[in-house]
Amino acid sequence: MSNKQLFIGLISEGSTDTRFLFSVVDRTIKQLVYDFGSNVEIYIEELKKDSGKKFIKQIIDANLAYQKENFINILLVHCDADNKDDSKVLKEKYIPLIENIKSNKDIICKEIIPVIPIYMIESWMLADIDLFLDEISTHKTKSELGINGNPESFTNPKNKIKEALQIINQEKPKKRRKDLQISDLYQIIGQKIEIEKLIELNSFKNFYNQISDSLAKLKFIYK
Helix, strand or coil, rough: CCCEHHHHEECCCCCCHHHHHHHHHHHHHHHHHHCCCCCEHHHEEEHHHHHCCHHHHHHHHHHHHCCCCCCCEEEECCCCCCCCHHHHHHHHHHHHHHHHHHHHHCCCCEEEEEEECCCCCCHHHHHHHHHHHHHEEEEECCCCCCCCHHHHHHCHHHHHHHHHHHHHHHCCCCHHCCCCCCCHHHHHHHHCCCCHHHHHHHHHHHHHHHHHHHHHHCCCCCC
C-alpha cells in the first residue's frame, strides 16, 4: 500500500521565524501522523510573499502564485499576536482572510491554519528553558537572566532573549569573545525543542489542535 502525500505550505512573518518554525511544523505533523497510525509522506514548502502588500493580499497572492506550478493541502499562516491573546489578530486579519479565500473561486487550497504565538514567536523559543540555557552555554539561572515565568506573559520575549544574551556575552573574555546573537538561536532551538514542551503553551496548543483537526478532516490521520 503506497503512502499518502501531504503537501504543507508555510508563510511566516520573516526569515528568522521560518528558521524556527520549519522543523517545529515538520515534527508536529510527523508526531500526529505517528500517534494516529497513518502512512503519510510529508512535504513542507515556504511560500514567498510580497511584504509590501497588506496581510490579506500577501497571503492570497502567495497562494495563487504557488498553485500555478505546485499543490498544497494545507496552508499555515504565521502572524504574531503582539498582544496577550489572539482575539485582535484573529478579528482583524485571519477571519477576513479566511472569508476572502473561501469566496475566491480561483484559489485551490482553502484549508488555512493560523500560527499565532502570544506576543511574539520568541515566546515559543523559551518554552523549554533548560534547552535555551544549554544552547547559550551558561550556568546562570533563568532568574539571573530575567527569563523566569511563563513565556507567554512576556510582552517582549525577543528583548528578553537579547538581554539574556547580553549578560552572558559580557562575561566572556574580550580576546575570546564571539558574541552570541539571537539570530543564531532560531534554527537550532526549532530543531531541538520538544513538541511536548511547546504544547504547554496555550497558543501552541491551539495550533496543535487545529492542525490535528485539519489532518483528520482531510483524512490524513484517523482520530
